[in-house]
Amino acid sequence: MTKGLIVLGTVGLDTIRVPSGVRRDILGGSAAHCAMSASLFTTVHLAAVVGNDFPGVYIRFLKRRGVNLTSLQVTPGCTFRWEGEYKPHDLNTACTLNTQLGVIDGCIPKLSPQQRAIRHVLLANYDPDVQAEVLGQMEKPTLVGLDTMNLWIDIKQASLLRLIKKAHILFMNDAEARALSGEKNLMVAAEHLTRLGPRIVIVKKGEHGSLLLFQNDFFVLPAFPVRRVLDPTGAGDTFAGGVMGYLNCCRKVTPRNLQRALAYGTLCASVNVEGFGMDRSSRVTRTAIEQRLRRFGSMCRL
């Protein structure tokens, strides 16, 4: 078995406060969000650890979505929990109110022998040492996508830099790209980041779209405009999941396929922010994404 996409990251319970209300203990985590969008395109093998308090309803929900849960490890203890708030004036930025690591502290997901032969992996936001450990379990990864967050740039930069060397596609938001490269201009920052190892750097700019650098060529896309952003949590994850999920179906990583992948990532993120947690992205179909792609195509033409 070499088909499909390994998605390593957190699966947890989010409490989210937005201007219009609060939702408590809803399914969240980097890997869960990535899996939602990637599973529109391919079979996702989730590699994550949850506590034995993790609701069975979410296990069944992920199964119904077709996600392979062989490597979703259930361990005695508490599931990872995150609580965040978005202020009305800046829906781009989450203020973390509380984080409880629970069982993910010290527990490393283990791929099954069959899953180790899979070629594509998305290392969604997680401790870079754990990301490296799971990547090390893979026999011959040919496409490694890596996402991260400002926390790891701040407290585990050496580990992160070692891991970046092994990544083919590096996902960073604009602030992270600037922080890690020390460059303000995003083109220059992306060039700097490719010199750290990855062939492809994708800078996510939230509501302002994205920038991709591949072999000296830059690609740019605006965000798909959304009339009402309800909850931005997981936008970056569903973006990365859409990109990696689409590429998993492509025979080769060509400039054209990367551009198309960028568009799918953009659209998956645009769907995700329209609902709380995974309300919208868990319900969207590939057909609906294709419809949105056609609308995007008529909106964004030169």
Added chain:
Amino acid sequence: MTKGLIVLGTVGLDTIRVPSGVRRDILGGSAAHCAMSASLFTTVHLAAVVGNDFPGVYIRFLKRRGVNLTSLQVTPGCTFRWEGEYKPHDLNTACTLNTQLGVIDGCIPKLSPQQRAIRHVLLANYDPDVQAEVLGQMEKPTLVGLDTMNLWIDIKQASLLRLIKKAHILFMNDAEARALSGEKNLMVAAEHLTRLGPRIVIVKKGEHGSLLLFQNDFFVLPAFPVRRVLDPTGAGDTFAGGVMGYLNCCRKVTPRNLQRALAYGTLCASVNVEGFGMDRSSRVTRTAIEQRLRRFGSMCRL
């Protein structure tokens, strides 16, 4: 004579402070910047007032660019002067250090009898009462583009709203669109603004691209990525000039022509910010813009 584009606005002398240096008393003003880009596409008739201290070298410069100066009125007194600064962390926002109105205080540009018959006009940023007065001189304007700034929203909103009713294309930056509409989401803000009169609303987002609303259809473009933004002064003006200049060559205002106009506006602005004042935009050729359009097309594909 009904061909060409009237461009009304300020022509002045700018002192610009950017992180990399200072330039004093260089050619600036909303109409001058608009004229630079619009003249790539059509004959621009400048309607503006300058003092008798206005350097002859700039008069000759504008003439060489093919700008019709019949309605550039030279009046005893001082030319409009603006001094602004851009901080390293936010090149999108100009901090005004000093403004001297000089002769534009109380002086209203007058179109020649022949120019009154011209059909297209770009009312570049100016006192909305002066914009209305010059629009009133035109016999039968069929395409009125209107640009403005936060100052007029704050201190002359009633005049501005009366004028907006008569505009076909309203240009606003994101902050202005939000301020005038009271809506945070830019799609909702643009819809609100079309209800004030204009058929077309274009929201300029600086380095984050633009959004256009026409008959319930939204168009979006990212900015053309620029490796080094030297001086953002006039970016919005060259954008509007590019849009109106291109539309002036089109037989009809169709969705397709608007999309193309948006792309040209984007490219004209991208050239302008690469140099101080008009250093770059005065030298760029239509051929170079077409080359950049092809590059943009290969960068931004779905």
